[in-house]
Amino acid sequence: MILRRILIANRGEIAVRIMRTCRRLGIETVLAASAADLDSVPARLADRTVRVGPAEPGASYLDVEAVVAAAATAGADAIHPGYGFLAENPRLAAACEAAGIVFIGPSETQLAAVGDKVAAREHAVAAGLPVLPGGEARHLGAARRLAEEIGWPVLVKAVGGGGGRGMKQVHDPDELAHTIELATAEATAAFGDPRLYLERFVPSGRHVEVQLLGDGERVVHLGERDCSVQRRYQKLVEEAPAPELDETVRTGLHAAAVAFGEHLRYRGAGTAEFLVGPDGFYFLELNARIQLEHTITEEIYGVDLIAEQIAIAEGRPLRPLAATPSGHAIECRINAEDWTRDFRPSPGTVTEAEFPIGDGIRVDTHIQTGARIPPYYDSLVAKLIVRGADRADALAKLRGALARCEIRGVETNLGLYAELAEDAEFVRGGIDTAWLPRFLEEFTGAVRG
Amino acid sequence: MNLSNDDVRDILRLLDSLPFAELHLETDGFRLSLRRTADGEWTQATEVLSTSAATPDEETAPAPAAAAEAARDGLLEVRAPLLGTFYRAPRPGAEPFVEVGTVVQEDSVIGIIETMKLMNSVPAGVRGKVVEICVGNAEFAEQDAVLMLVAPEESSASDEPPGEEGTA
Numbered sequence: 001m002i003l004r005r006i007l008i009a010n011r012g013e014i015a016v017r018i019m020r021t022c023r024r025l026g027i028e029t030v031l032a033a034s035a036a037d038l039d040s041v042p043a044r045l046a047d048r049t050v051r052v053g054p055a056e057p058g059a060s061y062l063d064v065e066a067v068v069a070a071a072a073t074a075g076a077d078a079i080h081p082g083y084g085f086l087a088e089n090p091r092l093a094a095a096c097e098a099a100g101i102v103f104i105g106p107s108e109t110q111l112a113a114v115g116d117k118v119a120a121r122e123h124a125v126a127a128g129l130p131v132l133p134g135g136e137a138r139h140l141g142a143a144r145r146l147a148e149e150i151g152w153p154v155l156v157k158a159v160g161g162g163g164g165r166g167m168k169q170v171h172d173p174d175e176l177a178h179t180i181e182l183a184t185a186e187a188t189a190a191f192g193d194p195r196l197y198l199e200r201f202v203p204s205g206r207h208v209e210v211q212l213l214g215d216g217e218r219v220v221h222l223g224e225r226d227c228s229v230q231r232r233y234q235k236l237v238e239e240a241p242a243p244e245l246d247e248t249v250r251t252g253l254h255a256a257a258v259a260f261g262e263h264l265r266y267r268g269a270g271t272a273e274f275l276v277g278p279d280g281f282y283f284l285e286l287n288a289r290i291q292l293e294h295t296i297t298e299e300i301y302g303v304d305l306i307a308e309q310i311a312i313a314e315g316r317p318l319r320p321l322a323a324t325p326s327g328h329a330i331e332c333r334i335n336a337e338d339w340t341r342d343f344r345p346s347p348g349t350v351t352e353a354e355f356p357i358g359d360g361i362r363v364d365t366h367i368q369t370g371a372r373i374p375p376y377y378d379s380l381v382a383k384l385i386v387r388g389a390d391r392a393d394a395l396a397k398l399r400g401a402l403a404r405c406e407i408r409g410v411e412t413n414l415g416l417y418a419e420l421a422e423d424a425e426f427v428r429g430g431i432d433t434a435w436l437p438r439f440l441e442e443f444t445g446a447v448r449g
Numbered sequence: 450m451n452l453s454n455d456d457v458r459d460i461l462r463l464l465d466s467l468p469f470a471e472l473h474l475e476t477d478g479f480r481l482s483l484r485r486t487a488d489g490e491w492t493q494a495t496e497v498l499s500t501s502a503a504t505p506d507e508e509t510a511p512a513p514a515a516a517a518e519a520a521r522d523g524l525l526e527v528r529a530p531l532l533g534t535f536y537r538a539p540r541p542g543a544e545p546f547v548e549v550g551t552v553v554q555e556d557s558v559i560g561i562i563e564t565m566k567l568m569n570s571v572p573a574g575v576r577g578k579v580v581e582i583c584v585g586n587a588e589f590a591e592q593d594a595v596l597m598l599v600a601p602e603e604s605s606a607s608d609e610p611p612g613e614e615g616t617a
Contacts, residue, residue: 044497345565357493368496375533379565
């Protein structure tokens, strides 16, 4: 079937991003917006905006019934969930199917299979992928036995979590009981699922992920992205291809991701996340949605991943895509937070927003002069993406582009990126996830000292 | 009408051959400013203008609860360090951090403010007995809104009550 009207069940830059592709393809857009976003840039750009509920995300962007009802009322053929919110919620996929609306994403079964992180681990093992030692911890006794078996320190994770949320390190066996209690309460509140699992904690490694596209029959990869610049498991800078990565590891990651996708007969866009350590790589999770950092893959493969998602949802087989990347791309997540004050959130009104423009520079954003950044949602305000002929060229573009970004009215972390882009270790490439916390500690130490 | 990035790049190519350093373009729904920086590169500021497609309702920004005039003689104020949703307990269903009558120290946690998906604990910042809670659980608080009023402890440090209250 051909989709003619899509309801976008999301907000912010990704809503604008999806609209851009829809407009190019001649598809009408309906935005499902909360009361806080009715005058946002995506609401102004959409062909039509429907209010799905109050500002609180639980009663609007996370309300399956409200979103499906909005799509039905607006006469939408399909729902694009973006990322976050309901993007990986099997209930939305099921509700769409019941209402005769196309869900732009994997099937309900696939979402359930990878959303449950213990089930995802089992599927990964079945597909022949290496995973970290670990397993479900049904109660404290089991957790203790498991932790002794896999060795301290361990990482306590929420079965219903993912995307870096719901994880806690335990270094001391005496902390386990308290952490399990806290994590169970938090997992229940955050994910509606109290179950926990343990994995061996690997203090440093690189976070490398592989972009997949599947049509339910065939699965292809579009290379990898390195997302090792993280603070508290939240990504800040991503680049593609992964710099200074052993070629055997690179092709191994691609093959493993495709094997996992084939095992699931995956349909849609997805990302297999891996931890790359000194002795090999381990599967972490599969994100069954478009990812925030999909942009850098688009830049080096010359592909529009949202358009591919729509084509797959229309039931088309995968289209021929570039087999190899060209050039190097880097993305910085510009967040409304004061990085000099422990990344304190800074919602408010943007009084000025000026961005760089030019060859090899892309800015995905939903802010402009006068835009309000509400406190109810995450702090992402823009993504700055640069593409160069090689990594050195991309870094040079990044420095120039950062110098031409001007956001006033709210604090941002732009200054952090200007520092990173000059840092010798970052410039050399191939840093691991322990690097940014160390950099921040040294940097704030140097400023205070 | 909206310009695509490709359209803007075409405009830039044209501008590069001309002696102008700025371009301002405005249509019914759209405003674009291009500026040449000192190094010859360009910046853009775009504005999508408001259409009357949907009108925001004001329920999104409830008035800050109990503003500063509540500061009664001699009472100390605990104010919101940043705007967001105020929670009185560490998690749904749990006991509140403090109640009226609780004695707090400067570093006692009196609540949590959720801003942009981050939970920030709010220390009392003052020492004394809580006499009034001005913002209810899960209510929205503006930055600097008065969350609680605290009666200062006249007692000297030597006869403080044992510090079992507060800090969670």
